[in-house]
Amino acid sequence: xxxxxxxxVTPDLLRGWGLPDPGESKKSRGDVMVVGGSRRSxxxxxxAGEAALRVGAGRLAVVVPASIEGQLGVVMPEAAVHxxxxxxxxxxxxxxxxxxxxxxxxxxxxxxxxxxxTRQTLLAVAxxxxxxxxxxxxxxxxxxxxxxxALPDELVLSPNREExxxxxxxxxxxxxxxDLGEIARRYRAVVTCYGExxxxxxxxxRVRAGGPGLGTSGSGDVLAGAIAGFVAxxxxxxxxxxxxxxxxxxxxxxxxxRAGIGFLAREIPAELTRAVAEV
Numbered sequence: 001x002x003x004x005x006x007x008x009v010t011p012d013l014l015r016g017w018g019l020p021d022p023g024e025s026k027k028s029r030g031d032v033m034v035v036g037g038s039r040r041s042x043x044x045x046x047x048a049g050e051a052a053l054r055v056g057a058g059r060l061a062v063v064v065p066a067s068i069e070g071q072l073g074v075v076m077p078e079a080a081v082h083x084x085x086x087x088x089x090x091x092x093x094x095x096x097x098x099x100x101x102x103x104x105x106x107x108x109x110x111x112x113x114x115x116x117x118t119r120q121t122l123l124a125v126a127x128x129x130x131x132x133x134x135x136x137x138x139x140x141x142x143x144x145x146x147x148x149x150a151l152p153d154e155l156v157l158s159p160n161r162e163e164x165x166x167x168x169x170x171x172x173x174x175x176x177x178x179d180l181g182e183i184a185r186r187y188r189a190v191v192t193c194y195g196e197x198x199x200x201x202x203x204x205x206r207v208r209a210g211g212p213g214l215g216t217s218g219s220g221d222v223l224a225g226a227i228a229g230f231v232a233x234x235x236x237x238x239x240x241x242x243x244x245x246x247x248x249x250x251x252x253x254x255x256x257x258r259a260g261i262g263f264l265a266r267e268i269p270a271e272l273t274r275a276v277a278e279v
Contacts (some may be wrong), residue, residue, distance in 0.1 A: 109139030218265030
């Protein structure tokens with residue numbers, strides 16, 4: 001579904017926007033905190049975190065269940081690794097609260113698999129004074145049961161079509177395009193879904209790149225991480241969602257051109273850097 005305020009995303013559009021000066025230090029490119037993971041899906045945090053760094057974020061920290069903290073500490077040498085309390089109602093701890101409050105972006109949801117635990121963790125993260133937040137996966141599923149005023153004003157949602165239907169209080173319908181404008185207005189958030197990015201005021205952009213190869217397990221975690229990386233760098237919220245959506249789609253095109261359908265989500269993050277470099 002298109003609208004009269006929709007613009008096509010092109011390299012020229014992105015060049016016109018530009019990106020913040022990277023400065024001379026990793027501290028100048030922003031901190032990303034990824035909160036998520038479970039024993040069933042520990043890799044989601046890894047994919048999201050790497051994507052955030054690949055689009056230029058300066059520093060990465062992950063906050064994950066203690067059951068996978070050791071695993072991620074080994075495979076993510078670039079990240080600081082913190083553990084979530086066993087009981088989601090328990091305090092996150094001074095170190096985690098401080099890191100979240102000062103982060104350029106917090107991404108919540110990737111890899112979580114328990115709705116109530118996700119809801120309590122999301123609220124706990126929001127209470128830390130997070131200024132800019134990206135929600136994905138289970139954090140989207142619990143959003144209808146959370147007071148919007150409990151979350152930061154600057155919010156990005158990255159649903160697939162099934163999650164978009166949940167946000168609208170509807171049953172998922174195969175092939176039907178959700179009303180992203182209604183989601184954006186209802187949750188006062190920037191929304192990106194399958195190449196369409198929409199703001200609460202109705203401004204929209206369309207990414208024509210990408211293809212079926214991106215329909216692979218873990219690809220959505222990479223997308224959410226890329227958006228969070230641009231948010232952490234200080235890119236205006238809607239532009240960050242556009243940049244992340246375009247870079248993810250272009251990375252998929254690059255992989256398809258080189259290898260065909262069947263590439264893995266773990267191959268996408270490295271292509272994000274090359275896609276951004278094209279612009």
